[in-house]
Amino acid sequence: xxxxxxxxxxxxxxxxxxxxxxxxxxxxxxxxxxxxxxxxxxxxxxxxxxxxxxxxxxxxxxxxxxxxxxxxxxxxxxxxxxxxxxxxxxxxxxxxxxxxxxxxxxxxxxxxxxxxxxxxxxxxxxxxxxxxxxxxxxxxxxxxxxxxxxxxxxxxxxxxxxxxxxxxxxxxxxxxxxxxxxxxxxxxxxxxxxxxxxxxxxxxxxxxxxxxxxxxxxxxxxxxxxxxxxxxxxxxxxxxxxxxxxxxxxxxxxxxxxxxxxxxxxxxxxxxxxxxxxxxxxxxxxxxxxxxxxxxxxxxxxxxxxxxxxxxxxxxxxxxxxxxxxxxxxxxxxxxxxxxxxxxxxxxxxxxxxxxxxxxxxxxxxxxxxxxxxxxxxxxxxxxxxxxxxxxxxxxxxxxxxxxxxxxxxxxxxxxxxxxxxxxxxxxx
Ligand SMILES: *Cc1c(COP(=O)(O)O)cnc(C)c1O
Numbered sequence: 001x002x003x004x005x006x007x008x009x010x011x012x013x014x015x016x017x018x019x020x021x022x023x024x025x026x027x028x029x030x031x032x033x034x035x036x037x038x039x040x041x042x043x044x045x046x047x048x049x050x051x052x053x054x055x056x057x058x059x060x061x062x063x064x065x066x067x068x069x070x071x072x073x074x075x076x077x078x079x080x081x082x083x084x085x086x087x088x089x090x091x092x093x094x095x096x097x098x099x100x101x102x103x104x105x106x107x108x109x110x111x112x113x114x115x116x117x118x119x120x121x122x123x124x125x126x127x128x129x130x131x132x133x134x135x136x137x138x139x140x141x142x143x144x145x146x147x148x149x150x151x152x153x154x155x156x157x158x159x160x161x162x163x164x165x166x167x168x169x170x171x172x173x174x175x176x177x178x179x180x181x182x183x184x185x186x187x188x189x190x191x192x193x194x195x196x197x198x199x200x201x202x203x204x205x206x207x208x209x210x211x212x213x214x215x216x217x218x219x220x221x222x223x224x225x226x227x228x229x230x231x232x233x234x235x236x237x238x239x240x241x242x243x244x245x246x247x248x249x250x251x252x253x254x255x256x257x258x259x260x261x262x263x264x265x266x267x268x269x270x271x272x273x274x275x276x277x278x279x280x281x282x283x284x285x286x287x288x289x290x291x292x293x294x295x296x297x298x299x300x301x302x303x304x305x306x307x308x309x310x311x312x313x314x315x316x317x318x319x320x321x322x323x324x325x326x327x328x329x330x331x332x333x334x335x336x337x338x339x340x341x342x343x344x345x346x347x348x349x350x351x352x353x354x355x356x357x358x359x360x361x362x363x364x365x366x367x368x369x370x371x372x373x374x375x376x377x378x379x380x381x382x383x384x385x386x387x388x389x390x391x392x393x394x395x396x397x398x399x400x401x402x403x404x405x406x407x408x409x410x411x412x413x414x415x416x417x418x419x420x421x422x423x424x425x426x427x428x429x
Contacts, residue, residue, distance in 0.1 A: 006392040010054040014042040035400040036384040041391070046073030048410035051396060059396035060415055064406040066398070067247050067272035070331075070358070071321055072410025078276045081317035085310045093304060098312035105319040106274070106282060109254040112243075112264040116284030117293060118307045122246035122271025123151025125281035126209070128301045129267045130155060133207035133240045135299035136289050140182040141205045143197065144168075147188055147372025149216035150209065150244050160185035188220060189370040191229050202237035207267075212257035213248040215404045217372040219354040219361035227263040234266075240289070246271035246281070250319065251406075252357045253328050260356075276318030278311035327409045331358035334407050334416045341417075345424035358407040362386075362427060375402075386426045393422045 018025035024032040026040070033040045042054040049072050051061045064070070071078065085098065103116050119125050130142055130153075142155070150156040158168030158180040168180035184201075186193050188210070198205065208230055214220040234241040243265035249256040250273040258264055267285035274280050284290060294300045305311075321327065335355055342360075343353040352363035363369065364379035383401030390397050395418070397405055407416065 006057065007055050008039050008041065008053075011042045012039045014054055015039045030398075030400055030403070033399045035380060035402075036387045038388060040399070041396070048072045048074070049408060049412070049415050057394075059391065059394050060411070060419055061396050062405040062407070062419065063396055063398045063403075064408050065277065066403070067251065067406060068275060068277050070251060070273050070327065070406070070408055071276075071318060072408040075318070075321060075410070077321050078314055078317045081276075081313040082278070082310055085313035088309070090310055091305055091308050096307070096309045096312070098309050098316060099307040102274075102312045102316045102319065105316055105323070106270070106284065109250070109319070109323070110245075110258060110268060110284070111255060112258055112266070112268055112286075113284035114287040115290035116282050117290070117301065118312070119281040119283070119301075119303055120279045120305055120308070120311075121151070121281045122244075122269065123153055123281070124303070125246065125269040125271055125283045126150040126156065126242075126244055127153035129242055129269050129283040129285075130207070130209065131301065132283070132289060132292060132299050133209075133242060133267060135297070136292050137206040137238065137240060139204050139206040139239070141184055141201060142182060143184045143186060143194070143205060143208045145186055145188045145210050145214075147217040147220055147375075148209075148211045148214050148244065150211075151246070154179045155183055156209075158183045158185060160187070187371050187373060188214065189222065189226055191226065194230075194233055198233055198237050198239075202239070205234075205237060205239040207240040207242050208234050209242040209244060211247065212243045212245065212261060212263070212265075213252060213356060213359075214372075215247045215359055215361075217402050218363065218369060218375050219356065219359060219404050220370055220372060220375075221354065221356060221368060222261075222370060224261045224263070227257075227261050231263050231265075240266040242267045242269065244269045248359075250274060250322060251359065254322060273318065273322075274315050275311050276314035276316075278308070278314040280308075280311045280315050321409075325409075328357065330409055331407055334358070334411060334413070335360065337413060337416050338407065338420050338423075341420035342423045342427065346427045349428050351427060359404050360407070361404045362401075362423070364401070386429075389426050389429070390422055393426075395419055395422045 157172040159171040168183040245256040249270040269283045271281040346353040352368045354361045354368045364376035380401040
């Protein structure tokens with residue numbers, strides 16, 4: 001269907017079949033290629049830095065299953081742990097040692113977490129952390145930010161209204177006005193709007209919730225002083241600070257954004273990397289807060305498959321590799337290598353190349369934005385053309401210009417050089 005011999009014959013056939021059975025042929029909306037040309041690629045297998053589509057074409061995988069695959073596909077240590085765990089049983093619904101192992105790894109890595117509870121997705125982790133923050137503080141209001149994504153739980157499917165600090169408006173059909181009435185939405189990087197809000201409603205605010213390194217509407221790197229300000233204003237008013245580190249946790253360093261910026265939240269949420277490719281989420285924080293969870297405390301939270309032994313084994317194996325093999329240093333070096341080529345080419349095209357470690361994003365204008373309001377939505381069709389042309393050159397990027405790209409530890413310098421050459425060429429076209 002397109003140049004360079006690239007074909008989607010088999011993928012398109014599968015897509016047509018899938019569309020009869022699954023809404024839009026997918027089980028998560030952005031996979032449906034609504035924001036880029038062509039039918040979605042169906043993936044047959046992944047190995048190391050690469051994946052292969054149903055038509056047998058090979059791509060350098062810069063999507064990494066949207067973040068989990070920091071070690072690439074099928075890292076031998078992770079596979080061995082999974083195979084060993086599967087042989088002993090897929091689920092018990094009773095405690096198992098693997099839960100302790102992963103908990104120790106998380107708690108040793110992330111200073112603000114003294115106790116942790118495992119769940120099965122990032123959505124569940126944030127939903128539960130919000131409930132816990134409300135239960136612990138006895139307050140109702142949650143403050144969240146435009147441009148931050150926290151999964152698809154009802155209370156967080158909320159958009160800002162027209163004013164600066166507005167009570168949320170449901171951003172999905174099926175989410176009632178009542179459900180989002182206790183969520184206030186504000187722009188990032190604006191201290192005054194929060195000062196005013198806390199002056200007026202400080203005693204009602206349970207928590208500020210944010211991605212400390214927002215990476216779901218482009219890569220909106222925040223000023224460290226702003227994060228310190230959030231820490232200070234929440235402390236002053238007895239509210240909690242929740243870092244949603246589902247995408248940044250274990251990605252930008254073992255201590256995530258907490259380590260990167262030196263600002264410690266009361267609660268943190270994790271997902272993606274923490275499961276080593278299996279469905280795992282987690283939330284954790286100060287002991288006195290976590291001990292409010294059922295059955296110790298009065299905040300209910302549960303899960304049939306939570307702490308699943310296979311998923312725990314995968315996560316622990318991935319975490320051990322991250323700790324023992326200096327993965328983040330290697331990824332930073334690869335990131336610098338990519339940036340050295342792509343940033344100047346992008347600048348020539350009037351576009352900022354934004355990067356933090358192994359996360360990268362092509363902006364829509366010359367400045368790296370700190371607020372989603374500064375991202376130019378009209379530039380997204382241009383990204384669609386770039387994504388399509390990259391596929392023809394053997395590079396698989398996320399099918400939306402709002403999404404970041406990821407390097408992984410299975411990539412070689414040659415892989416990154418190829419990626420750099422492709423992006424440098426296409427960003428100018
Ligand atoms: C991906 C993501 C979520 C949702 O996690 P799921 O596992 O998709 O439910 C929540 N918060 C952030 C910051 C994320 O990047």
